Amino acid sequence: MRITVQKYGGTSVQSETFRQKAAGHVKSAVQSGFKVVVVVSAMGRMNDPYATDTLLSLISDGNHLLPKRERDMLQSTGEVISSVVFTNLLITEGLKTSALTGKQAGFRTTEDFGSARITEMDTRHLLKRLEDVDVVVVAGFQGESASGETTTLGRGGSDTSATALGAALQAESVDIFTDVDGIMTADPRIVGDARPLKTMTYTEVSNLAHQGAKVIHPRAVEIAMHAKVPIRIRSLASDANGGTLVTSAHAQAPGSDVQEGLITGITYVRGITQVIVPKRQEDMHAASVVFERMAAEGISVDFINIDPTSVTFTVPEEKSQFVEQNLSELNYPPKLLQGCAKVSAVGAGMTGVPGVVSRITNALYQAGIDILQATDSHTTIWVLVREEEMNGAINALHGVFNLGDSRDHESRISE
Numbered sequence: 191m192r193i194t195v196q197k198y199g200g201t202s203v204q205s206e207t208f209r210q211k212a213a214g215h216v217k218s219a220v221q222s223g224f225k226v227v228v229v230v231s232a233m234g235r236m237n238d239p240y241a242t243d244t245l246l247s248l249i250s251d252g253n254h255l256l257p258k259r260e261r262d263m264l265q266s267t268g269e270v271i272s273s274v275v276f277t278n279l280l281i282t283e284g285l286k287t288s289a290l291t292g293k294q295a296g297f298r299t300t301e302d303f304g305s306a307r308i309t310e311m312d313t314r315h316l317l318k319r320l321e322d323v324d325v326v327v328v329a330g331f332q333g334e335s336a337s338g339e340t341t342t343l344g345r346g347g348s349d350t351s352a353t354a355l356g357a358a359l360q361a362e363s364v365d366i367f368t369d370v371d372g373i374m375t376a377d378p379r380i381v382g383d384a385r386p387l388k389t390m391t392y393t394e395v396s397n398l399a400h401q402g403a404k405v406i407h408p409r410a411v412e413i414a415m416h417a418k419v420p421i422r423i424r425s426l427a428s429d430a431n432g433g434t435l436v437t438s439a440h441a442q443a444p445g446s447d448v449q450e451g452l453i454t455g456i457t458y459v460r461g462i463t464q465v466i467v468p469k470r471q472e473d474m475h476a477a478s479v480v481f482e483r484m485a486a487e488g489i490s491v492d493f494i495n496i497d498p499t500s501v502t503f504t505v506p507e508e509k510s511q512f513v514e515q516n517l518s519e520l521n522y523p524p525k526l527l528q529g530c531a532k533v534s535a536v537g538a539g540m541t542g543v544p545g546v547v548s549r550i551t552n553a554l555y556q557a558g559i560d561i562l563q564a565t566d567s568h569t570t571i572w573v574l575v576r577e578e579e580m581n582g583a584i585n586a587l588h589g590v591f592n593l594g595d596s597r598d599h600e601s602r603i604s605e
Contacts, residue, residue, distance in 0.1 A: 191320065194219050195364040197229040197330065197352035200241060202367050202426045203272055204234035211426050212276070212367065213283050216325055220285060225320045227359065229330040229352040230276055232268025240271045242331075258303035262332075262342045266292075269329035269348070277327045286323040290316060292351065293340070295326075296358070297333030305344035306333060311358035328355065346407020353410040357417030364414060364421050365433075366406055371425040372434035373398065373405050375593040376456040380581050383594030387454065389435045391538050394454050395421075397570050401534035402459040411436070452546055453537035453591040456584050460577050463510040464493075464527040464562055467501040467517060476522065477501045483516050493532065493563050493574055502563065504530065504574065530562060531580035534572050535587050541568045553590035559583050 196219065198212050219226045236243040242265050249256050249264065256264075270291055277289040296313040299306035319326050330348030333341050343350050349366060356364035372386035373395065392415035399408040405423055414421050415438070424433030469476045477496050484491050489512070493504040505513050510526055517524045540546045547564075550571055554561055559582055563574040575583045588594060 191317075192224050193227060193320070193359045193361045194224045195227045195229065195352050195356040195359070195361045197348060197364065197366050198231065198276075198426075199348065199366075199368060200231040200234050200238075201369050203230055203276060204238055204241075208426060209276060209279050213279055215365075215367065215426075216280060217283060217285065220324045224362075226325045227316070227320075227355055227361070228276065228325060228327045229348055229355065230269060230272040230327060231330055231348040233272045233275070240268050242268045244268075259339060262303045263340050266329070266332040266340050266342055269331050273327045273329040280325055280327070285325050287325040287327060288319050288323045289327045289329075290319070291329050292332035293334035295328040295355065297351065297354070299333035299335055299341045299343070301335040301337065301339055301341065303339075303341055306335070306341035308333065308343070308350070308354055309336075311354055313355070313358045316355075317359070346409055349407045349410035350413065353414040353417075353419065353421065356419040356421075357413055360417075361419060364419055366410075366421060366423050367426050368405060368423060369426065370405065371428055371432055372423050373403070373455065375454070376584055376588045377458070380584050381456075381588045381594070384588065385594060387434050389437065390454060392421075392436055392438060393569055394536055394538055395436050397534075397536045398455055398457050401532070401536065401570065401572070402457045403455070452539045452543060453535050453587075453593065454539070455536050456533065456587050456593070457536065458531055458533045458580055458584060460531040460580060461507045462492075462504045462530040462532055462574070462577075463507050463513075464502065464504050464530050464574060465491075465510075465513055465517075466525040466527070467522050468525070469499055469501065479520060480517065480522060483520055484513070487512070487516055489513060489516075493565065493572065495563060495565070504532070504563075527562070529577045530574055531577045531583075532572055532574055533580060533583045533587065534570055535591070536570050538569050540571070547571060549590055550587060553586045554583055557582050557586040559586065 203209050216226050232242045234241040245264055245268055273289045277287045280287040295316050296311050298310040299308055330351035331343055335341050352364050374384045374386055376384040378384040392411055396408045396411040421436040422433050467480055480501050491503040495502040559579045561573050565572050
């Protein structure tokens with residue numbers, strides 16, 4: 191049995207027109223000899239009748255009294271509705287199709303309502319259905335705990351559902367359909383010559399996702415990476431050859447002349463506050479005291495630098511006042527710089543290559559952009575800049591690595 195998994199997000203199933211396009215991709219896979227497992231999100235976005243945010247708005251009266259258990263019962267219904275509606279469409283298109291909830295598809299999870307983790311996949315029932323039908327449509331984002339409670343998987347839950355099924359079913363690929371034509375070298379709303387990438391590694395995509403790119407959730411990438419299931423990020427409007435292929439290594443055609451770029455893409459996170467905590471003279475414990483309080487208050491910190499005179503880190507802007515209050519209570523009054531953005535350059539090709547940081551710092555200097563902080567890993571270099579200079583920083587880095595020139599960086603494939 192050849193199996194492929196296709197995942198359709200909320201915007202891909204929000205209207206009859208888009209659902210028809212999705213049905214066309216399903217029919218094409220069936221005609222190619224596949225059994226297709228489709229994972230769907232709730233239909234649409236806020237204000238669409240059955241979108242998750244719309245459902246939650248029914249109880250958002252300001253009291254927040256409903257327990258997380260019951261919230262999961264409510265927000266899981268959007269995907270169930272979507273799966274049945276899409277199943278009906280596929281049946282009218284002549285495909286033998288069956289719908290399953292997350293529980294029926296075999297998702298066993300922890301009982302962390304709203305952010306459950308998958309503990310086991312029992313796909314025996316799903317495989318039995320596939321013996322009799324062409325397509326099984328699964329409600330994404332949901333599962334069942336060991337005690338039989340309905341749970342949801344949190345942010346990126348439907349992406350995670352899709353790759354988990356791909357891994358459990360040993361699918362040939364997982365196709366994630368979106369409203370963009372694959373993963374871009376940068377946000378096309380900011381960079382005019384940003385272009386889609388043909389191939390990327392799991393690590394590169396995971397790093398881009400962690401650093402702000404919203405095409406796929408990093409949890410989903412990690413599952414696929416461990417199972418070595420290829421992912422294709424595709425536009426609903428594209429043909430079978432479009433989009434970005436994500437695998438363990440950059441794919442290449444036999445005999446092709448491959449030129450690997452240092453940097454694959456540039457991404458960003460806005461709305462960040464830089465926190466600088468001056469150390470008192472000979473204060474050896476400032477960092478441990480500061481970060482212990484942040485952990486106790488459930489505040490996630492990032493971009494950490496510790497030197498003899500200060501402790502510096504960043505937090506989401508909405509946490510700024512809370513952080514300032516807590517540190518002042520510890521007699522460590524901080525200096526806050528709000529309105530910052532983290533710009534990240536990601537690429538497996540930079541590992542072990544000297545001069546990459548130099549090119550980044552020089553490009554930003556030439557653009558007149560002040561670097562507030564910087565750090566790096568094997569595959570990612572981060573810089574903190576003022577938010578009003580973020581667009582300029584992204585364009586400067588995209589330009590210095592020639593990411594808009596497909597002749598230099600055509601996804602490692604000569605076509």
